[in-house]
Amino acid sequence: MASQPIKTEIEAEKAVLVGVSTPAIGYEKVNEYLTELAFLVETAGGVPVKKFVQNLPYPDSRTYLGSGKLDEVRGYIEEHDISLAVFDDELSPSQIRNIEQVLKCKVLDRTHLILDIFSKRAQTAHAKVQVELAQYQYLLPRLTRMWTHLEKQRGGIGMRGPGEKEIETDRRIIRDRISLLKEKLKEIDKQKSTQRSNREKYVRVALVGYTNVGKSTLMNLLSKSEVFAENKLFATLDTTVRKVVFDNLPFLLSDTVGFIRKLPHTLVESFKSTLDEIRETDLLLHVVDISHPDFEEQIEIVNRTLAEINAGDKPMIIIFNKIDNYKWVEKAPDDLTPKEKCNISLDELKATWMAKTKQRSIFISAKTKENIDEMKAILYEEIKKLHIQIYPYNNFLY
Numbered sequence: 001m002a003s004q005p006i007k008t009e010i011e012a013e014k015a016v017l018v019g020v021s022t023p024a025i026g027y028e029k030v031n032e033y034l035t036e037l038a039f040l041v042e043t044a045g046g047v048p049v050k051k052f053v054q055n056l057p058y059p060d061s062r063t064y065l066g067s068g069k070l071d072e073v074r075g076y077i078e079e080h081d082i083s084l085a086v087f088d089d090e091l092s093p094s095q096i097r098n099i100e101q102v103l104k105c106k107v108l109d110r111t112h113l114i115l116d117i118f119s120k121r122a123q124t125a126h127a128k129v130q131v132e133l134a135q136y137q138y139l140l141p142r143l144t145r146m147w148t149h150l151e152k153q154r155g156g157i158g159m160r161g162p163g164e165k166e167i168e169t170d171r172r173i174i175r176d177r178i179s180l181l182k183e184k185l186k187e188i189d190k191q192k193s194t195q196r197s198n199r200e201k202y203v204r205v206a207l208v209g210y211t212n213v214g215k216s217t218l219m220n221l222l223s224k225s226e227v228f229a230e231n232k233l234f235a236t237l238d239t240t241v242r243k244v245v246f247d248n249l250p251f252l253l254s255d256t257v258g259f260i261r262k263l264p265h266t267l268v269e270s271f272k273s274t275l276d277e278i279r280e281t282d283l284l285l286h287v288v289d290i291s292h293p294d295f296e297e298q299i300e301i302v303n304r305t306l307a308e309i310n311a312g313d314k315p316m317i318i319i320f321n322k323i324d325n326y327k328w329v330e331k332a333p334d335d336l337t338p339k340e341k342c343n344i345s346l347d348e349l350k351a352t353w354m355a356k357t358k359q360r361s362i363f364i365s366a367k368t369k370e371n372i373d374e375m376k377a378i379l380y381e382e383i384k385k386l387h388i389q390i391y392p393y394n395n396f397l398y
Helices: 027-043 067-080 093-103 110-121 125-150 171-197 215-223 265-270 272-279 295-308 346-356 372-390
Strands: 014-021 047-055 084-087 106-109 203-209 240-246 249-255 283-289 316-321 360-363
Touching: 014 027, 014 067, 027 047, 027 084, 027 110, 047 067, 067 093, 084 093, 084 110, 093 106, 093 125, 106 110, 110 125, 110 265, 125 171, 125 265, 171 272, 203 215, 203 272, 203 295, 203 372, 215 240, 215 249, 215 283, 240 372, 249 372, 283 295, 283 372, 316 372, 346 360, 360 372
Parallel strands: 014 047, 014 084, 084 106, 203 249, 203 283, 283 316, 316 360
Antiparallel strands: 240 249
């Protein structure tokens, strides 16, 4: 009897996505959030197969969904052999336990999924320490549930963990590990601070923005470097700094981790030294994906996050990227209904944003290099102003 070939590829986990539509967040908006959640699942290596949304005044404190909807989700999971259910909000330990008892599959919330992606993306020792600290802080109140499930070591999305193969620890050891990681990060913070102080003779410019808006592609274009760029969320975790020279004007350009709605607080805390690069910069380049249907909300999320880390008052240029992907449908002349986003031309959008934003703005395509020279001219002008203000005795360049 011929032996069967051994399968070496691990089959991607199939996942259902779950959200709640409340009076504060309507059904349409929740669907948009679940579309982003699906992208997160794909980035983690899974396959999103179906969305479930329930209208409720607020999520159920015990099981997030009502019992009838939860039974509907369980029926679909059993029928289609689903191994993972991902919820778009952060769940309490008791909610996760109660939901798993009904669904009989692995349950992750949005925070756990983002932490898992960060774990997968972390490359340097610095990023790995930051992610490990955030993971332990998230897992500490969930130890009882994690221990019983990780004894089976099921693996897959959300089960990478902070590195323990055998679960043989307790709260005291986890707290000791958290303390040790915090001490490591303090040392790293000192090193990073020293590195930043050594760059004081240059104007510092930082690329910021929502995740996957094209910051790394723009970084490569401006600095002629090879920073990793990919059409996935959180492709960049470590801040990359490059020296760039426009004509006779040198400056430092940094690419930073992308923001996202509901960014876990534990990540913001553990990535403090990375975010310090933004706090201590002289000029922010806020990169926006103009082709994304929710780009205005993404702008608000980035601005809120900048305010939270005390960087909201920095000089800023808004760079509307991906104009090559912008799509709109022209209305018929006799159509008197109000215009929607999909009916606004790029020229109209430019005029609107030029009028309403306080910051300078430019519309470009980093991919096709459209309007790049105009963007460089604006950058040169703004960086030169800053250089004269910050280093008045070092203006021999002009």
